[in-house]
Amino acid sequence: xxxxxxxxxxxGRDRFQMMRNPLAGHITLQAAIRILMTVxxxxxxxxxxxxxxxxxxxxxxxxxVGGGLDAWEDHVKAxxxxxxxxxxxxxxxxxxxxxxxxxxxxxxxxxxxxADIIVMFGQDGKITYESVREELNAVPSQIFTPEVVGQxxxxxxxxxxxxxxxxxxxxxxxxxxxxxxxxxxxxxxRLAEFDTTTLPYMVLGLYLNRDxxxxxxxxxxxxxxxxxxxxxxxxxxxxxxxxISNMSGQPxxxxxxxxxxxxxxxxxxxxxxxxxGILLSCLFAxxxxxxxxxxxxxxxxxxxxxxxxxxxxxxxxxxxxxxxxEALDSPEFREASEAGELGMIYIDINGFKAVxxxxxxxxxxxxxxxxxxxLKATLPPGTAFARIGGDEFAAALLGKNSNxxxxxxxxxMVHAFDEPFTVAGFEFHATAAVGYAVSGGQxxxxxxxxxxADLAMYLAKNVAEREALVYHPTMETxxxxxxxxxxxLRRAVEAEEIxxxxxxxxxxxxxxxxxxxxxxxxxxxxxxxxxxxLFIPVAEDxxxxxxxxxxxxxxxxxxxxxxxxxxxxxxxxxxxxxxxxFAADMTAIVQRHGLSPHQFELELxxxxxxxxxxxxxxxxxxxxxxGFILSLDDFGTGFSSIGYLRQFxxxxxxxxxxxxxxxxxxxxxxxxIQSLVSLGDAMNLSVIAEGIENExxxxxxxxxxCEYVQGFLISRPVPATEIDALLATLxxxxxxxxxxxxxxxxxxxAAARG
Ligand code: C2E
Ligand code: MG
Ligand code: MG
Numbered sequence: 071x072x073x074x075x076x077x078x079x080x081x082g083r084d085r086f087q088m089m090r091n092p093l094a095g096h097i098t099l100q101a102a103i104r105i106l107m108t109v110x111x112x113x114x115x116x117x118x119x120x121x122x123x124x125x126x127x128x129x130x131x132x133x134x135v136g137g138g139l140d141a142w143e144d145h146v147k148a149x150x151x152x153x154x155x156x157x158x159x160x161x162x163x164x165x166x167x168x169x170x171x172x173x174x175x176x177x178x179x180x181x182x183x184x185a186d187i188i189v190m191f192g193q194d195g196k197i198t199y200e201s202v203r204e205e206l207n208a209v210p211s212q213i214f215t216p217e218v219v220g221q222x223x224x225x226x227x228x229x230x231x232x233x234x235x236x237x238x239x240x241x242x243x244x245x246x247x248x249x250x251x252x253x254x255x256x257x258x259x260r261l262a263e264f265d266t267t268t269l270p271y272m273v274l275g276l277y278l279n280r281d282x283x284x285x286x287x288x289x290x291x292x293x294x295x296x297x298x299x300x301x302x303x304x305x306x307x308x309x310x311x312x313x314i315s316n317m318s319g320q321p322x323x324x325x326x327x328x329x330x331x332x333x334x335x336x337x338x339x340x341x342x343x344x345x346x347g348i349l350l351s352c353l354f355a356x357x358x359x360x361x362x363x364x365x366x367x368x369x370x371x372x373x374x375x376x377x378x379x380x381x382x383x384x385x386x387x388x389x390x391x392x393x394x395x396e397a398l399d400s401p402e403f404r405e406a407s408e409a410g411e412l413g414m415i416y417i418d419i420n421g422f423k424a425v426x427x428x429x430x431x432x433x434x435x436x437x438x439x440x441x442x443x444x445l446k447a448t449l450p451p452g453t454a455f456a457r458i459g460g461d462e463f464a465a466a467l468l469g470k471n472s473n474x475x476x477x478x479x480x481x482x483m484v485h486a487f488d489e490p491f492t493v494a495g496f497e498f499h500a501t502a503a504v505g506y507a508v509s510g511g512q513x514x515x516x517x518x519x520x521x522x523a524d525l526a527m528y529l530a531k532n533v534a535e536r537e538a539l540v541y542h543p544t545m546e547t548x549x550x551x552x553x554x555x556x557x558x559l560r561r562a563v564e565a566e567e568i569x570x571x572x573x574x575x576x577x578x579x580x581x582x583x584x585x586x587x588x589x590x591x592x593x594x595x596x597x598x599x600x601x602x603x604l605f606i607p608v609a610e611d612x613x614x615x616x617x618x619x620x621x622x623x624x625x626x627x628x629x630x631x632x633x634x635x636x637x638x639x640x641x642x643x644x645x646x647x648x649x650x651x652f653a654a655d656m657t658a659i660v661q662r663h664g665l666s667p668h669q670f671e672l673e674l675x676x677x678x679x680x681x682x683x684x685x686x687x688x689x690x691x692x693x694x695x696x697g698f699i700l701s702l703d704d705f706g707t708g709f710s711s712i713g714y715l716r717q718f719x720x721x722x723x724x725x726x727x728x729x730x731x732x733x734x735x736x737x738x739x740x741x742x743i744q745s746l747v748s749l750g751d752a753m754n755l756s757v758i759a760e761g762i763e764n765e766x767x768x769x770x771x772x773x774x775x776c777e778y779v780q781g782f783l784i785s786r787p788v789p790a791t792e793i794d795a796l797l798a799t800l801x802x803x804x805x806x807x808x809x810x811x812x813x814x815x816x817x818x819x820a821a822a823r824g
Contacts (some may be wrong), residue, residue: 097366101359108355109348116344120333127330128310134290135312135325139249142282146274147236147251149184154253154272155234163190163255163270168199176201179274187213187248187275190255193268195219206277213243214273221317222273226252231266234258239317247297247314247323248275278314287327295327383457385435386442394456398466398516403454406468407519410511413467413476415538416523417445417483418531420501421731422461428735429493436493437500441486448482450475464523466516473508480506480538488782490764499764503531507541529604536782540598555608558596563621568592570625571787574800575639575758575780578772583800585637585671587780588626589787590618610645619646623656626670627663629790633797639671639701644678648685653692667697671722675703679718687717694719701758706746716753723750727761727781734766744774751775 153159153175162170171190179185180203189210190199197219200210214222218241229235236253254269276282278297287295298306302313302324312325381393389397397403406412419425419441426434438461445463449455454466467476483504490497505526507519514522522541530539544554562568572586592600609615619642626638646652660667672693678686694700701722702715706729725746732739743759750757759771762781771779785796 097362098359101355101362105352105355105359109352112344112348116337116340120337123333123336124329124331127332131290131292131327131330132310132312135286135292135295135327138286138290139312139325142249142276143238143251146185146249146276147238147253149179150236150251150253150272150274151234153179153274154236155256155258157257157259159272160255160257163199166198171199172201180204185274186277187273189214189273189275190270191219191273192270193223195223198270213241213248213275222250222252222271225317226254226271229254231256231269232261240314240322241316242299242322245299247278247299249278250275283325292330293328295325297323298326299323386439386457388442388446388463389454389456391456391458394454394458394464394466395517397454397456398520402468403466403516406472407509407516408513410509410513411468411470411472412509412514412516412519413472413479413506414508414516414519414523415465415467415476415480415483415504415506416520416527417463417465418459418503418527419461420503420531421735424732424735425498425500429496429498433493437491437498440491440493441500441502444486445483448479448486450479453479464520466520473510476506476508477538477540480504480540484536484538497764497766499766501536501763503527504538505530505541506538536786537599537601539601542597544597554596555600555605556612556614558594559592559605559609559612559614559618562592562594563617565595567594568618568621569789570622570629571789572629572638572793573780573787574785574793574796575778576784576800578759578768578776578779581784581800581803583636583797584778585639586633586793587639587673587787588622588641590622590641591787606643610643613645615643615645616649619643620655620659623659623670624663625790627659627665629793630665630669631663632790633793637669637671637699639673641673641703644675644681647674647678647689648682653689653696656693656698657696667693668699671699671701673701673703673724676705676707679714683717690718690720704760705750712749712753720755722756722758723753724758724760724780725750725776727759730759730761730767730771730781731763733770740770743770743776747771747774747776 159171159175162174176188176199179188180201183203186203186206187208187210188199188201189197191197191214195216197211197214200214202208202210221241222239225237225239229237231254234253234256236251238249238251241248241250250273252271252273254266255272256266256269257264280296283295283297287293297314300323301321302311306324306326307313309329311327313321314323314325316322381389381396383390383393403412419438422434425437429437438457442457442463445465446455449465450467450469452468456464458464465479467479469475484502487499487501490499492498505523505528507522507526509519525545526539526541529545530537569591570588571591572588574583575585575587576583590602590606592602592605594600606615606618609618619640623640626640630636630638642652649655656670656672657667660670674690690700699722700718700720701724702718702720703724704726705723706726723746725743729739729743729746733743734740747757747759756778757776758778758780759767759776760780762768762771762779762783764783767781768779768783784800788796
């Protein structure tokens with residue numbers, strides 16, 4: 071079964087909050103994601119930058135290599151033009167003067183390394199002059215085959231001779247690639263005299279050899295620049311390397327190199343600081359996340375504490391009304407209410423305002439705390455127990471036996487007030503009104519049941535101060551429905567539902583029992599225990615009071631035989647007294663049992679005296695004459711003056727317990743009780759104080775020399791069968807006079823007080 075007392079619910083919730091703190095978890099996850107994202111972003115950005123830098127460098131290299139090749143071409147072309155457009159050169163060629171050609175052209179070109187090879191041929195393609203750099207060991211006619219020469223002629227087709235145009239191209243010879251430039255050998259100053267289509271050709275060739283490529287590479291800081299022969303692979307073309315094609319447009323090789331990676335170089339340089347930076351910021355971020363997490367955990371704990379505080383009563387540590395409603399709304403309680411297995415108890419401390427007035431609010435708080443502790447001890451586990459108001463408590467019980475437990479706990483709660491409370495060093499007697507309601511198999515919502523328990527408590531406050539009242543539908547109409555009660559009451563006597571209990575009256579000085587008051591009890595099958603304060607008025611209205619009165623008297627006559635020497639007090643309703651046969655009836659019963667009227671006291675209230683004084687006077691006189699002892703019950707609550715009272719032949723005054731209740735709470739109450747006792751004395755009447763519940767009250771009553779006392783302190787009303795045992799206990803414990811009349815007080819144990 072669940073334990074729903076305030077602490078366990080609160081603590082459970084706190085623990086739960088600490089264990090699974092969603093806010094802290096969320097923050098940690100967020101922080102982790104952020105750290106990861108930052109690291110990934112920084113790394114990716116750096117890599118991307120390096121890559122971009124590499125790409126840029128490669129582009130620049132391509133431009134440089136392309137530019138280098140172009141520069142060579144321009145250079146060779148420029149020399150070709152210089153030597154080809156020369157009148158003297160043309161003349162020498164036509165004249166076949168090889169020596170001149172060598173000395174003025176061939177040697178200048180090959181020795182200065184302007185080009186590696188020079189050839190001249192006519193329109194017929196026959197090479198007429200050739201010259202080559204000595205160390206090259208090349209044979210021009212093997213390179214410039216008729217096929218190659220044909221290609222060169224095609225390349226030079228429609229050349230603009232007048233402008234001195236030259237053209238360039240590449241050709242492959244063995245493992246070499248040769249850059250060539252071609253121009254017509256032109257007598258430029260006499261050009262008009264010639265048919266340009268007949269002019270011979272001059273070709274300069276430059277090997278793209280390793281040295282030259284190395285020079286180019288060094289010039290532009292390109293690593294490993296080289297010429298790859300053959301049709302270049304697709305990757306090489308795609309990578310954008312300079313592809314070299316021959317004069318027919320077929321690729322014969324490509325300039326390749328190791329792509330520059332300045333980005334990676336930068337990356338290598340920044341690697342250490344970057345990693346360090348990332349690590350540091352990770353550490354910082356982790357630290358921040360942990361700090362935030364612990365702050366979040368604290369916040370969540372604070373929130374949990376606030377939630378608990380909102381549902382907890384600070385003073386008692388119990389749940390408050392809000393917490394109680396929340397508990398009643400829980401699945402356990404809703405299930406129990408569906409199954410009709412709920413019990414609800416409502417408790418209200420009596421006269422709490424007076425308590426506060428007399429011992430102050432601080433004392434009042436202390437009392438509430440003590441009351442809470444005692445009440446809680448009466449409850450089974452699984453009960454939701456709350457302080458729902460200043461001096462109000464409520465308990466909700468679950469389970470199959472909740473109906474019985476509720477009635478048991480409610481009774482135990484009433485008894486929880488038997489012992490005095492010690493507040494600020496003072497012993498304090500308090501009482502409470504306890505009402506309860508059970509669902510008894512019916513489907514009742516917890517709030518509905520709480521309303522019912524509240525109503526029962528309200529009635530208990532008025533009529534059953536020392537008893538827990540169970541809710542009954544008739545309570546809704548304000549009081550027990552007369553007709554129903556009447557019908558039930560009619561059957562009650564035969565059904566043996568009506569019983570007589572007795573409460574002892576003792577002498578205040580030595581606590582000797584002098585009499586017993588007969589108090590009627592009705593345990594109705596239909597309504598449960600019904601207080602006499604509720605059913606006596608109904609009995610009076612319906613005339614049933616006569617039957618009840620006679621029953622009580624008969625029962626008292628039977629029981630009195632057990633306790634010779636004790637007087638029995640019988641309560642008499644004004645309605646009974648109105649019956650002309652009342653005195654005769656009573657006497658008849660008494661005599662039928664072989665008893666005498668002066669063994670009985672008849673207790674009457676002021677009502678009859680005020681409403682019908684003439685009849686009352688006559689009846690009382692008769693009763694007195696017959697030998698009955700007469701007492702005025704509930705003295706002090708009516709309106710009768712002393713002079714008025716003197717007209718009636720009373721023997722005893724019973725001071726109403728409302729006066730006794732306030733003893734010790736305020737000075738007026740003490741003075742009042744004193745004057746009531748003095749009044750009785752003055753009228754020569756014995757005085758009994760009713761409703762003594764604690765030692766303080768007894769002390770004061772002794773002090774003001776009240777003769778007799780009666781109340782729960784001595785004993786509750788008990789069945790006749792328990793009286794013998796009670797008398798024995800009381801006799802054992804009663805006070806004794808010692809020596810010169812000083813009183814030794816003996817505390818009467820709780821057992822004897824009921
Ligand atoms: P009552 O004649 O003044 O009876 C005393 C009432 O005070 C009883 O209530 C008794 O249980 C209660 N009492 C006694 N000591 C203490 C105490 O220390 N503290 C508190 N708080 N209460 C105490 P009960 O039995 O409920 O009777 C209520 C009233 O009903 C009686 O008041 C009486 O007027 C009437 N009643 C009871 N029995 C009969 C009866 O047989 N016939 C008639 N006509 N009326 C009866
Ligand atoms: Mg009485
Ligand atoms: Mg009374």
